[in-house]
Amino acid sequence: MQGLTAPSAIPGRRQARRPGRPPRARLAPYLFILPNLVAVGLFSIWPMLNGVRESFYSLVEGQSSSFNGLSNYHALVTDAEFWSAVRNTLEFVVGYVGCTLVLATALALLLNAQRWARGLFRASVYVPVLISPVVVGILWNWLLQPNSGVIDALLAKLGLGQPGWLVEPHLAMLAVIFVELWATLGFYALIILGGLQAIDPSLFEAARVDGASEWRQIRKITLPSLRPTLLIVLILSTITGFQAFEFLWTLTGGGPVGATTLIIQYIYDHSFVPPINFGLATAASVLLFLVLLVLTLVNFVIGRRRGAA
Amino acid sequence: MTAAGIKPAATWTSLGGRRRPPGTWAIVRTALLIGSGLMSVTPIIWIGIGSFKTLTQLLGQPLSLPTSLSFANYTGGFEQFDFLTYFRNSLIVTVCATLLTLALSATAGYALAKYNFRGRNVLFIVVLATIMIPVQVILVPIYQVVVDLHLVNSLLGLIIPPAATPTGVFLMRQYFLSVPDELIEAARIDGSGEFRTFIRVVLPNGKPALIVLAIISVGWRWNDFIWPLIVAQSPNVYTLPVALGLLSGEQAVPYNFILAMVFASMIPVLIMFLFLQRHIVRGIAMTGLK
Numbered sequence: 001m002q003g004l005t006a007p008s009a010i011p012g013r014r015q016a017r018r019p020g021r022p023p024r025a026r027l028a029p030y031l032f033i034l035p036n037l038v039a040v041g042l043f044s045i046w047p048m049l050n051g052v053r054e055s056f057y058s059l060v061e062g063q064s065s066s067f068n069g070l071s072n073y074h075a076l077v078t079d080a081e082f083w084s085a086v087r088n089t090l091e092f093v094v095g096y097v098g099c100t101l102v103l104a105t106a107l108a109l110l111l112n113a114q115r116w117a118r119g120l121f122r123a124s125v126y127v128p129v130l131i132s133p134v135v136v137g138i139l140w141n142w143l144l145q146p147n148s149g150v151i152d153a154l155l156a157k158l159g160l161g162q163p164g165w166l167v168e169p170h171l172a173m174l175a176v177i178f179v180e181l182w183a184t185l186g187f188y189a190l191i192i193l194g195g196l197q198a199i200d201p202s203l204f205e206a207a208r209v210d211g212a213s214e215w216r217q218i219r220k221i222t223l224p225s226l227r228p229t230l231l232i233v234l235i236l237s238t239i240t241g242f243q244a245f246e247f248l249w250t251l252t253g254g255g256p257v258g259a260t261t262l263i264i265q266y267i268y269d270h271s272f273v274p275p276i277n278f279g280l281a282t283a284a285s286v287l288l289f290l291v292l293l294v295l296t297l298v299n300f301v302i303g304r305r306r307g308a309a
Numbered sequence: 310m311t312a313a314g315i316k317p318a319a320t321w322t323s324l325g326g327r328r329r330p331p332g333t334w335a336i337v338r339t340a341l342l343i344g345s346g347l348m349s350v351t352p353i354i355w356i357g358i359g360s361f362k363t364l365t366q367l368l369g370q371p372l373s374l375p376t377s378l379s380f381a382n383y384t385g386g387f388e389q390f391d392f393l394t395y396f397r398n399s400l401i402v403t404v405c406a407t408l409l410t411l412a413l414s415a416t417a418g419y420a421l422a423k424y425n426f427r428g429r430n431v432l433f434i435v436v437l438a439t440i441m442i443p444v445q446v447i448l449v450p451i452y453q454v455v456v457d458l459h460l461v462n463s464l465l466g467l468i469i470p471p472a473a474t475p476t477g478v479f480l481m482r483q484y485f486l487s488v489p490d491e492l493i494e495a496a497r498i499d500g501s502g503e504f505r506t507f508i509r510v511v512l513p514n515g516k517p518a519l520i521v522l523a524i525i526s527v528g529w530r531w532n533d534f535i536w537p538l539i540v541a542q543s544p545n546v547y548t549l550p551v552a553l554g555l556l557s558g559e560q561a562v563p564y565n566f567i568l569a570m571v572f573a574s575m576i577p578v579l580i581m582f583l584f585l586q587r588h589i590v591r592g593i594a595m596t597g598l599k
Contacts, residue, residue: 029420029429037417039413039469040435042470044447044451046454111342114338121345128352132534134550135550138571139571142564142568249554250557250558272539282449292441
């Protein structure tokens, strides 16, 4: 590990190590951090590096055989299914993230202004977040069934017919975005609520004395002060969107005709569902990793700037 | 409202204590919140109601209520599908993985927060950077590691790989930074060894963060799907989400049994939430807002 040779003394930091300390105590921090490092190395860093390496090899039965340069990537970018999965993923992420920002902010503003039964409302919008994604998929698959589902039954009662939510490709994408919003909105609303409560109340006092209307206060004080929190929600929900897989597996299975097959399902299918094609899976994984890397770095830089401010 | 009597009287600089009848805005707001609350909770209640209906009722009359309070779906589902095995597996995996996460995160977090050692910053960044490597992007290579370690199709294979989480290390480190150095120094002066100091002095002081981390971890592991789906390949090691996910895709499985098992699988998490709501809200503040 190059870490062991890196200079440790940070200017201005107190040196905890003293000359009098026995060598065993000097070893202590390494022993404390070792178990976690072993686990992280085995189950995260090594597989990641190995995955990048394997994306340049042709893999048969999970064993890398021969170096084949960029041919996995070439096969990937010429695969129509890959581009279909990319398009679906982008459609899903844009729809999901956009709606999350607007609706979670609205929900947080409502919760923040509420006095009566606020705790009850906060708890109830958070309940779907606790449900496992697999169960979320099963639940909404049941509710959205064409004939026996309660949603269509209600719509039929109102004379609106049966739209076939999970059968019609465009409706299926809408339904999928809606379900993911249902399952996660409470989490983001609570993050934004935390941000709202951190705003200095004297700002609002001053605005009220100046006679600013409620809406004007939201536009001029709340939203600008909330910007860092909203950026975090933007990044977190984008990452969540790119990783969507589990609830889709039980909601649509990627159908109808691949309309809700997103990138993770593409990777999973090529890795574990015959006919297996590890080359496509590893190349797609590396590209997805690069997207997530950029998003996380952006998140980190924003966090840094926010911490410095 | 008993608080109204204690509030200071309204002056020209404060709005405290001023009572008005609820305006239109307050009524609209409350209505919207009731709407969102119902939207969130009704589907879950509806599945609870549905789990008591017969199969013919479920297929033929989606809007009807169950005619009798019969647990036939539960007993039928549990007998036919080994629900208790899946439940037990989920419980074992959740408890063991959470304990392991706590141990790994607390030790690493303590080293990073309270020791000055060569390579500390690099190691901190390395651990944090793994947050960019979700299991979804290393499905094949991590599966190969687990194959090499002979952990496929075993509960250990479900427990160990997800246990080291950068979120946990970060959370514990941030919390331990606030534990005063004097406390640790005092224990050392009393002749306590490093490990003993950690167990006796540091851990008890980290309790609030450990609770938050435990709650987060329980939620993750109880609901995990993609990892157990890959590692668990025979029914005796299935966890609840894997079993439900696979069963729900099979045409031959009666839907009334699925609904009963799905509702039963939600109950532990909902009970946990009911009792630990305060901690969960704090957890969001600690992890969501770094």
